[in-house]
Amino acid sequence: METSSIPPLSAPTGAASATPPPATPDQRALIQAVKAINATALFGDHNELSFIMDRNTRQVVVRVVNRDTREVVRQIPAEYVLRLAEEGLVK
Secondary structure, eight states, rough: OOOOTTTOOOTTTTTTSSSSOOOOHHHHHHHHHHHHHHHHHTTTTTTTEEEEEEETOOOOHHHHHHTTTEEEEEEEEEHHHHHHHTTTTTT
């Protein structure tokens, strides 16, 4: 198969940069609060608190994650609630 006429792959236009934008004061305060909570081992010696943004619903998700296995121990809101929100069934 001749491949000389196929153009090389390039990064998509508007691709995200490798470095994230600097954190706002509110984000820095949240990061410090989560670090403080995790340091207390409130969720157990092997678990940690994390926050993520669900890409589809743009909802903040709070998770307790096992540090060793990265398994999600608890999540608020639950995954099925996020999928319902994605379909417009829950606000």
